[in-house]
Amino acid sequence: MDATDTLPTARQLLLRRMRGNMSFLIGFGLLALIVLVALAAPLIAPYDPYAQDLLARNRPPVWYPKGDWLHPLGTDQLGRDYLSRLVYGARISLLIGASVIVISGLIGTALGLAAGYFGGWVDLAVTFIVTTRLSMPVILVALAVVAFIGGSLTVVILVLGLLKWDRFAVVMRSTTQQVRGLDYIAAAEAAGASTPRIILTEILPNVMPHLIVVATLEAASAILLEAALSFLGLGVQPPLPSWGLMISEAKNYMFFSFWLIAIPGTALAILIFAINLAGDGLRDVLTPSER
């Protein structure tokens, strides 16, 4: 192929679209920053996030008149350094987001691929399962299960992962159906490729962009759900520095120490904003035809 010398390759085109897309750049920049902070938590945090100092409770952040640089974001109701807890809390949110989309992504993609590829009764069965799942109120079921098993990080991840695969299944089913009808699948079948081979090497790479976009949406939603569960006291348990739990523990003090809920709340909003922005950007970059 001589054309490769002059025409940009698919990879170059993708990189070019990435560079030209503002929401992709800002979203991923912000997200990368948060991931970096979470990874480097022991280096950034000035204190042990669990160390209590009852003589230094509810210290205001540095921008308040009474604040000082000893605790840049102040301390909480037990005298724990808020910056340290915030930085370690990023780990929990990111861990929740990533693990939940791995679990729910595997379940949803398997179901959606099977339904879209095989059609017929498989499709009917999957559609029924998805409809059943959709009719269940997620937050209520999650709360109930966590209450009965007992809350912990692992339980929250498993419960959300086992509940939140519906969008993966719906999107994978419809995109697989579209790809299934294309000529190159018929060609692969005619060439004698086995069904697993067609699904894994022909279909999966072509529905991948949609999968990634759904994954970002679901990660954001899982992080918000964990925060809500922890806020209600039925998610991640103390003394872990989950942002939702930090808001919950501080809500009785919010009239006097407003920063205690404002800081983790803002952190959550920024993280969700970054993920949404990156997701929007990814959709434009990966599936430019549907823009």
Next chain:
Amino acid sequence: MSIIAFVLLRLSGDVAIAIAGEGAQQADIEAVRRNYGLDRPLVVQYLAWLGDALSGNLGNSLYFKTPVSDLVFAKLPITLTLGVLALTFALVLAMIFGILSAAFPNTWIDRLSLSIAVVGQVMPNFFFALLLIMLFSINLRWLPVSGSGTWQHLVMPTVALGYYVAPAFMRLIRASMIEVLSSDYIRTARAKGLPGWKVIGKHALRNALVPVVALAAVQLGFLLGGSVVIETIFAIDGLGYLAYRSITQKDFPVIQVIVLMLSVIYVVLTLLADLINAWLDPRIRVG
């Protein structure tokens, strides 16, 4: 659906221990188990529960010792009111900004409504609810912090719950309005000299609303589930708060019925959306 609600709750812990309380003697636990029929096989328990449920007997609350149906139906109207109010708020907000940004795409109006949508999307709704309390109850002293009874009690919960689902509507209305506004019949309507607001309000809106109806049904179901968090924050005596308390008290007959009820409402709403869509768009009726 009922099977899932049932199995999920039974599998997730020993109910008898939950009823007898932590630290109960083994003999007490056995007694509870026999009394409540928990020693029977799960299938038998499920069929017994289903038979009772179908004949209108949803069992008794373990905590309140009253029939679950009385409890649930007493709280349902409050949650439904809150859900419908929040949905209305979301729709009004989304219509105003969705239509405005579709009418003036890529202007500052469009950007303003986009930022309003983004803020609603990224803010955890319990955090937003706390911010509302800070502003309107603590600083301005306009509204009561929590409780239920008067209309003032419903203002902040409605806003907190509604703002959370509004962005989805805003995006959808903006997108479908822009699509409809570029169609031929809108050009015809403009060409024959109809004023701009009439083109948008009468000709475009009706067609742009078709996808909104389906979303509204799904979102109302979502709102009813999501009201658990909001009702708990504002101590509103509705289904969500009852669900939260039942969950913390391990009152499984009540949770079971609430989950089942919300599922049934969701199914009914989806059906209703299909019917309304058929009424709005005659093409769906034929095809």
